[in-house]
Amino acid sequence: MAKKTKAPELTLESLLESLKSNGLKLTPPRKIILGTLLKSHGPFSAEEIYKNFAKKTCDLATVYRNLTHLENAKMIRRCDFGDGVARYELIHSDHDHHHHLICKGCKKVEILDLCEMENLLNLYVKKYDFKNVTHILELFGTCPNCQ
Amino acid sequence: MAKKTKAPELTLESLLESLKSNGLKLTPPRKIILGTLLKSHGPFSAEEIYKNFAKKTCDLATVYRNLTHLENAKMIRRCDFGDGVARYELIHSDHDHHHHLICKGCKKVEILDLCEMENLLNLYVKKYDFKNVTHILELFGTCPNCQ
């Protein structure tokens, strides 16, 4: 079931390559944004990424604009935790679709692979004859530490 | 599997009763808000509910405040379609948990009962030992009409 093809490791270099192949210029802000997303997984908001800039070397608006560009280029994915803040994470491959289990206390994020369950979901939905069905699915709870 | 107890029909009267039992006063805005939510199912935003007021007889801020109150009283549920707008719908009973399949074209909303799938979801998540696990799950696509 699992693909035998090893996942091509995502590096800052490969990401900067992707920029190029998407017709996006390699600018300092973009380097920092991609570097930040590469450093840790948890989806990050524009603010969080922005705070990561050592010397506020670019405008917050630039972060927003770039996140939109990177999303269009399918290099990052937008996550919705239902709190009115958009968060983004790197897309590691075409088939790295997953969800999150977020602790309401410490905000720790567990990665969930619900691939099989989603097949079931598609079955359920088939009768409605909708095309291009996508979904948002995020889980919340209290982690062992915070209980 | 399905409960034999017939669902106690939700009426404007029963809703106004619920207001009382939740220590909430019966005010004109509240009557209209509940009436609106009772009229059709689709989760509605504060704006949409507000527009339903025949003569703008109350302030939009009042609608927001009341939606918050009604949510706290567990009379309505907040839905998140990932577009930065909060939408609300009546809770018809303790066990009326469901999701939506929303057409990206005409915005038509289908109600999905994914109860069984959610049991599976809980199984998947068990190993993380999170407590009080909740989730948001909404589906989007293009309905037959809009294809």
Place this chain on the structure above:
DNA sequence: ATCTTAATGCAAACTATTTGCATTTGAATT
């Protein structure tokens, strides 16, 4: 009829995000 507190109106504040416009800069081209 009175009283107390919750509910409301109105305006201002707030948060996350977007946009207009002048300026700068990456990178393709000479």
Place this chain on the structure above:
DNA sequence: AATTCAAATGCAAATAGTTTGCATTAAGAT
């Protein structure tokens, strides 16, 4: 290396959705 030009940026202002402070009003208990 210098030129060029669209793309990217900075900055400030605009926007959307929602919340809040405060003085006033009214629901419903006494």
